[in-house]
Amino acid sequence: MRKLLYLATLVAMIFVTSCRKEKDPMFDGVNCSGNCYILTGKLLDSAANTGIASGEIKFYFNDNTGIFSNKMIYLGRAITDANGNYTFKFDGNRFNNVRGYYYVEAFKGNMFYDPFYPNRVSTFHLDTSFYNLPFIQNFPLFRPATVKVRIVASSITNFQYLTVSYSYGKGGSGIVFNGGRTIDTTIAWKTAGDLRTFIQADAVGNGVNIQKRDTLVVPANNTRQIEIRL
DSSP, X not given: OHHHHHHHHHHHHHHHHHHHHHHSOSOOSSOOOSSEEEEEEEEEETTTTEEOTTOEEEEEEEEOOSSSOOEEEEEEEEEOOTTSEEEEEEETTTTTTSOEEEEEEEEOTTOBSOSSSSSEEEEEOOOGGGTTSEEEXXXXXXXXXXXXXXXXXXXXXXXXXXXXEEEETTEEEXXXXXXXXXXXXXXXXXXXXXXXXXXXXXXXXXTEEEEEEEEEEOOXXXXXXXXXXX
């Protein structure tokens, strides 16, 4: 019984320790000597075109050395200054012989970069040619809003496909409907508040080739609806 209790305790300690190591950053982002990578730039509010103060930027390395390996390594973080500037330094020797890539996540309140990867703002590669030289990357974030698109296809029904898409700044998405029928539906998408959102609908096939476009600006943290009829 004592042996079982000891083994259970040991396993629990190993598990807690390993979890703690995964959460701890590998570098402090400030102290580095020798062959250093110096990541610097600005975190931007896309709508205001100004720097974002007190934003958090996290740096990672994705190690995919093995065939089935996909290990995320947390390098560290930086906090932007009053003008949105950041700097992060770390040992450049560590991953130069490891297959993988670097990526960055940025956080500030409910701001986002992409609806599918809300906080991942960049992926990139570094090699020895970047030692001790500033590697400048500016990261935009968007204020959240919701756009609702009502699509009505009643007069034209013999098209093969109806594609509805939207875009803004760095992001966007779309959906495809089968034709041969009337359509009256509403789609909701996360979009960039206080910036222009572009909507497009294309009905094609069976001799049909119709395109409709429209735009609107949704205030941040609000919802607006637009209607497109075919």
